[in-house]
Amino acid sequence: MSNALDQLKKVTTVVADTGDFQAIAAFLPQDATTNPSLILKAVQKPQYLHLLEQVKLKYGHEPLELQTDRLLVAFGTEILKIIPGRVSTEVDARLSFDTAATVARAKRIVSLYKAEGIDTEKRLLIKTASTWEGIQAAKVLEAEGIHCNLTLLFSPIQAHACAQVGVKLISPFVGRIYDWYKKSAGNNWDEAVNAGENDPGVKSVRRIYAYFKQNGIRTEVMGASFRNAGQIKALAGCDLLTISPELLAELQADDASLKVDLNTEWALSQPRESFPEGEAAFRYELNADAMGTEKLAEGIRAFVKDSITLDGLLLK
Numbered sequence: 001m002s003n004a005l006d007q008l009k010k011v012t013t014v015v016a017d018t019g020d021f022q023a024i025a026a027f028l029p030q031d032a033t034t035n036p037s038l039i040l041k042a043v044q045k046p047q048y049l050h051l052l053e054q055v056k057l058k059y060g061h062e063p064l065e066l067q068t069d070r071l072l073v074a075f076g077t078e079i080l081k082i083i084p085g086r087v088s089t090e091v092d093a094r095l096s097f098d099t100a101a102t103v104a105r106a107k108r109i110v111s112l113y114k115a116e117g118i119d120t121e122k123r124l125l126i127k128t129a130s131t132w133e134g135i136q137a138a139k140v141l142e143a144e145g146i147h148c149n150l151t152l153l154f155s156p157i158q159a160h161a162c163a164q165v166g167v168k169l170i171s172p173f174v175g176r177i178y179d180w181y182k183k184s185a186g187n188n189w190d191e192a193v194n195a196g197e198n199d200p201g202v203k204s205v206r207r208i209y210a211y212f213k214q215n216g217i218r219t220e221v222m223g224a225s226f227r228n229a230g231q232i233k234a235l236a237g238c239d240l241l242t243i244s245p246e247l248l249a250e251l252q253a254d255d256a257s258l259k260v261d262l263n264t265e266w267a268l269s270q271p272r273e274s275f276p277e278g279e280a281a282f283r284y285e286l287n288a289d290a291m292g293t294e295k296l297a298e299g300i301r302a303f304v305k306d307s308i309t310l311d312g313l314l315l316k
Contacts, residue, residue, distance in 0.1 A: 003251065003252050003253065003254055003255055004229070004233065004251040004252070004254035004255070004256060004258050005027070005248060005251035005252040005254075006252075007236075007257070007258040008232070008233075008236055008241070008251060008258060011236055011237045011258075011260050012235075012236060012237060012238055012239070012240060012241050013030045013031065013085075013222075013239065013240040013241075014027070014029045014030060014240075014241060014243065014248075015029055015030065015031040015032060015033055015222065015240050015241065015242035015243065016029040016031070016032040016033070016083070016242070016243065016245065016248065017032075017033050017038070017224065017242040017243055017244050018032070018034070018038055018042070018244060018245050019034045019038040019039040019041065019042035019043070019048075019075050019079075020038075020041075020042045020045070020048075020245065021042075021075070021078045021079045021081075021082055022047065023245040024079060024082050024083065024245075025082050026245070026248075026249075027245065027248040027249075027252065029083060029085075029243075029248075030083065030084060030085040030240075031083060031085040031086045031087065031088070031240065031242075032079045032082075032083050032085075032086075032087050032088070033087070033088040033127070033149070033171070033224070033242045034072070034075060034076065034079070034087065034088060034089060034090065035090045035127065035151070035303060036090060036092075036093065036303045036306040036307045036310060037302065037303060037306045039071070039072060039075055039310065040306045040309055040310050040313075042075065043071070043075075043310070043313065044313075048075075051071065051074045051075065051078070052071060052313060052314070054074070055067055055070050055071045055074060055314065056314060060314075064311055064314060064315065065092065065105075066108070067314050068092070068307070068310060068311060068314065069105070069108060069109050069112060070112060071310070071314065072089050072090070072109070073089065073109060073112040073113055073116065076089045076113065076124070077113070077116045077118065080118060080123055085123070086122070086123050086124060086125050086147075087123065087124060087125070088124075088125040088126075088127045088149045088151075089109055089113075089124065089125075089126065089127060090126075090127035090128070090151070090303070091105045091106050091109070091126060091127065091128050091137075092105060092307055093129060093300050093303035093304045093307060094304050094307065096128070096129040096131050096133065096134055096300050097131055097133045098133060099133040099134075099136045099137045099140070100137075102128055102133065102134060102137035103137045103140050103141060106126045106128070106137065106141055106146060106148075107141075107146070109126060110124065110126070110146055120146070121145055121146075121147070124146075124147070125147050125148060125149040125168060125169060126138075126141060126146055126147070126148045126149065127148070127149045127150075127151045127171075128148060128149075128150060128151070129150075129151060129152045129296070129299070129300055129303075130150045130151065130152055130153040130154075130158040130159075130161075130162060130170070130296070131296070131300075132161070132279055132282055132283065134150065135150060135158075135161050135162055135165055135167070136165070138150060138162070138165060138167050139165035139166070139167075142165065142166050142167060142168065143166075147168035147169070148167050148168055148169070149167075149168065149169045149170070149171055149222070150162045150167050150169070150170045150171065151171045151224070152171075152173065152295075152296050152299040152300065152303075153170050153171055153172045153173060154172070154173055154176065154177055154204070154289070154291060154292040154295045154296055155285070155286055155289045155291075155292030155296075156204070156207060156208055156211065156273070156275065157275055157276075157281075157282055157285035157286055157289070157292075158170075158282075158286065158292070158296075159172060159208045159211070159212070159221075160211070160275040161282050162219060163212065163215075163217045163219050164277070166218075166219070167219050168219065168220065169219065169220040169221075169222055169240070170208075170219055170220070170221060170222065171222050171223075171224040171225075171242065172204060172205045172208050172221065172222075172223060172224065173201065173224050173225035173295070173299075174199070174201030174202060174204070174205055174223055174224065174225050174226055174227070174231050174235070175201060175225040175226050175227040175231065176201070176225050176295050176298075176299065177200050177201035177204050177291060177295065178194075178199055178200055178201040178227055178231070179227070180200075180291045180294065180295055181194070181200040181201075181291070182194075184291075195230055196230055196231075196233070196234045197234045197261070199230070199231055199234060201225075201231060202231055202234045202235060205221070205223045205235055205238065206235070206262065206270075207270075207273075208221060209221045209238055209239075209262055209267060210266075210267040210270040211272075211273055212267075213264050213267035213268070214267055214268060214270070214272055220239045220240060221238055221239045221240070222238070222239060222240035222241065222242055223235045223238050223240070223241045223242070224241075224242045226241075226243060226244070226247055228247070229247055229250045229251055229254065232247060232251065233258060233259070234261075235262060236258055236259065236260045236261070236262065237260045237261060237262030237263050237266075238262050
């Protein structure tokens with residue numbers, strides 16, 4: 001019998017969630033995703049220091065934010081030499097509440113990839129946070145043929161808003177939702193009861209997947225932010241799953257049979273939902289979701305912190 005990773009690849013597009021492109025080659029994923037935290041982690045490894053030094057040497061006279069984009073694109077370009085599909089590159093999280101600035105920054109990232117000879121329409125996804133402003137920026141970009149991956153997505157209202165503007169792909173998080181509910185429950189948390197398909201993060205992605213398939217929404221659903229292999233297995237059949245090298249290795253070493261629940265037939269058997277339209281409804285619904293509100297804010301703060309650290313490395 002093939003291992004769990006090979007079984008998963010038959011029903012789901014497997015994506016590597018890392019900036020470490022040498023690790024990517026070992027697992028042969030279709031796509032890859034990056035973010036400021038992953039790039040920061042990778043650039044501090046000796047084997048990638050040359051990319052940082054090259055940017056500093058060639059472009060040290062340029063504005064810092066442009067140097068940062070060049071570094072992100074340098075990593076993305078190397079990743080694209082290994083994978084056959086797309087790489088996701090993130091717009092600075094400090095722009096998460098500025099639609100116009102996000103659009104401008106995204107277009108500059110696209111231009112930098114094009115200068116490297118990359119077919120950006122087929123091989124690049126621009127990542128923005130699933131704030132109202134980030135989603136509106138994605139609407140503008142998608143209309144111009146720049147495909148987007150909306151990240152830091154924790155609440156169904158965020159997913160609905162993304163679908164309404166025709167976003168190419170969304171990344172609903174699993175592990176960070178799990179973290180929130182586990183912390184909230186404290187000593188009352190029962191790991192066995194809340195595992196697999198009962199995991200709160202897994203349930204959130206399944207809910208979004210079902211809603212999209214029921215309504216013929218073409219936006220791709222990519223589960224993200226996993227804490228354990230059980231969460232990944234419980235989402236087998238999802239359009240895409242972006243997985244860290246550590247968990248990819250765990251799946252590769254697992255010879256157990258993989259149970260696959262998610263498909264269109266399953267989705268059509270689930271309860272149907274509807275969501276309100278417009279900015280005011282979006283903000284109200286997200287505000288009513290304590291987990292979604294807190295994890296979105298926390299995620300943006302964490303990415304901003306790592307972006308500032310990355311800036312510091314470029315200034316050294």
